[in-house]
Amino acid sequence: xxxxxxxxxxxxxxxxxxxxxxxxxxxxxxxxxxxxxxxxxxxxxxxxxxxxxxxxxxxxxxxxxxxxxxxxxxxxxxxxxxxxxxxxxxxxxxxxxxxxxxxxxxxxxxxxxxxxxxxxxxxxxxxxxxxxxxxxxxxxxxxxxxxxxxxxxxxxxxxxxxxxxxxxxxxxxxxxxxxxxxxxxxxxxxxxxxxxxxxxxxxxxxxxxxxxxxxxxxxxxxxxxxxxxxxxxxxxxxxxxxxxxxxxxxxxxxxxxxxxxxxxxxxxxxxxxxxxxxxxxxxxxxxxxxxxxxxxxxxxxxxxxxxxxxxxxxxxxxxxxxxxxxxxxxxxxxxxxxxxxxxxxxxxx
Numbered sequence: 001x002x003x004x005x006x007x008x009x010x011x012x013x014x015x016x017x018x019x020x021x022x023x024x025x026x027x028x029x030x031x032x033x034x035x036x037x038x039x040x041x042x043x044x045x046x047x048x049x050x051x052x053x054x055x056x057x058x059x060x061x062x063x064x065x066x067x068x069x070x071x072x073x074x075x076x077x078x079x080x081x082x083x084x085x086x087x088x089x090x091x092x093x094x095x096x097x098x099x100x101x102x103x104x105x106x107x108x109x110x111x112x113x114x115x116x117x118x119x120x121x122x123x124x125x126x127x128x129x130x131x132x133x134x135x136x137x138x139x140x141x142x143x144x145x146x147x148x149x150x151x152x153x154x155x156x157x158x159x160x161x162x163x164x165x166x167x168x169x170x171x172x173x174x175x176x177x178x179x180x181x182x183x184x185x186x187x188x189x190x191x192x193x194x195x196x197x198x199x200x201x202x203x204x205x206x207x208x209x210x211x212x213x214x215x216x217x218x219x220x221x222x223x224x225x226x227x228x229x230x231x232x233x234x235x236x237x238x239x240x241x242x243x244x245x246x247x248x249x250x251x252x253x254x255x256x257x258x259x260x261x262x263x264x265x266x267x268x269x270x271x272x273x274x275x276x277x278x279x280x281x282x283x284x285x286x287x288x289x290x291x292x293x294x295x296x297x298x299x300x301x302x303x304x305x306x307x308x309x310x311x312x313x314x315x316x317x318x319x320x321x322x323x324x325x326x327x328x329x330x331x332x333x334x335x336x337x338x339x340x341x342x343x344x345x346x347x348x349x
Contacts, residue, residue, distance in 0.1 A: 028347035030080040043075035059313040067299035073339035074123040081126035081346035095120030107320040108141025108157040129286035133279035146290035153326035161276040166263040171255035178244035180259040186235030208276040215240045
């Protein structure tokens with residue numbers, strides 16, 4: 001069922017029309033430097049052909065094709081970025097590896113391991129994002145909830161910190177203080193259950209999200225937790241308040257705009273999320289890096305462990321098959337859109 005958010009997103013056709021327009025219309029280094037332009041144009045062409053191949057393929061090979069589409073998008077992003085000088089924009093090596101490819105104990109236990117050098121951390125730097133911590137293994141189960149589209153068909157056993165939709169409301173003022181009202185979803189149900197006996201449970205959970213630093217339950221009653229009932233599912237909605245630097249009198253929309261600056265904009269100017277930090281990171285995970293890590297892990301399984309991958313995607317017998325199919329279907333749509341936004345962002349720096 002399509003949501004209002006889905007209806008607000010551009011169609012695949014619109015995304016690809018704009019991407020193709022960048023082949024002659026990109027600004028920045030990919031326009032000014034012949035070598036960068038050549039790589040930029042060729043990478044976008046390969047990214048489109050890999051994506052079209054993935055769309056025509058079944059789940060047995062789709063992870064390989066859509067990951068290589070993303071890899072070529074990464075080359076285009078690096079070539080267009082004003083943050084990478086000299087030859088640092090030329091991507092070499094994956095910059096990420098895998099461990100524990102034996103998926104018989106569950107797809108969520110397969111590990112990816114970022115490294116300090118290579119394409120993965122270089123694309124992060126090209127976007128001005130913090131790379132994932134090198135040599136810190138992350139399971140697919142930890143990474144899966146970081147992809148908003150994957151949350152609607154969750155992977156069994158996934159237990160990582162979720163990307164939370166960040167919905168800013170209005171401002172409230174108490175004395176000289178101003179606060180922005182924020183609704184967050186999904187909060188794992190176990191956080192609410194634990195908070196009934198441990199008043200620090202919500203504090204500990206939200207401490208993982210850098211964009212929420214300084215939050216309060218309510219300015220009037222700091223110990224009050226404002227849960228909103230979302231039915232009997234495995235997740236909850238929580239209302240919190242972020243401190244504002246605004247002062248009265250203030251425009252009615254100013255608080256929402258101020259709050260959005262604290263969030264990570266995912267697929268549009270109002271598609272706001274709170275992403276967690278992982279390991280020793282200071283800032284939140286960039287969503288393109290979450291997609292990259294998951295698709296890399298799936299592509300390695302499909303290429304090098306084809307019998308194991310065939311069992312995982314067996315829709316009649318595998319509890320992971322539906323989640324994997326759903327994520328790969330979403331990747332066809334989401335990856336090009338995210339790449340388009342990243343290219344437009346970095347080329348304007």
